[in-house]
Amino acid sequence: MPLSEAQLGELLSQIRQRLAVLEEEIARKLGQASEEFSAFERIGDSGDLSSILVEGEVEMSEALRDIDEWRGLRGALRRSEEGTYGVCIDCGVEIPFERLRATPMALRCVDCQVRSERREGSHHSTL
Numbered sequence: 001m002p003l004s005e006a007q008l009g010e011l012l013s014q015i016r017q018r019l020a021v022l023e024e025e026i027a028r029k030l031g032q033a034s035e036e037f038s039a040f041e042r043i044g045d046s047g048d049l050s051s052i053l054v055e056g057e058v059e060m061s062e063a064l065r066d067i068d069e070w071r072g073l074r075g076a077l078r079r080s081e082e083g084t085y086g087v088c089i090d091c092g093v094e095i096p097f098e099r100l101r102a103t104p105m106a107l108r109c110v111d112c113q114v115r116s117e118r119r120e121g122s123h124h125s126t127l
């Protein structure tokens with residue numbers, strides 16, 4: 001059954017809220033990472049460089065994960081504009097509303113998601 005207008009509206013507002021949160025998070029994490037990297041430059045070789053560097057890398061990798069999610073959600077918005085949102089990109093089946101509510105950026109139905117993760121081998125997705 002295709003998504004109703006109300007269901008699509010709910011998902012889209014969920015996506016937009018999440019995007020706004022992610023944008024703040026990404027800006028904050030990138031800001032912190034760069035602050036830590038500039039602290040690294042200030043300290044030169046007199047301080048504890050390794051801990052600063054590691055902290056900066058943690059923020060950076062978290063920011064990259066957020067950016068991935070942000071991209072996925074932007075993609076979902078784009079698909080909603082194209083009218084292809086909520087349709088499995090592999091088999092064309094309609095993705096159940098409950099799945100989309102749990103994972104608004106889902107591209108595939110559960111079956112295809114499992115197949116695609118098997119195909120990609122060690123690459124694990126939380127979708």
Ligand SMILES: [Zn+2]
Binds near residue numbers: 088091093
């Ligand atoms: Zn499918």
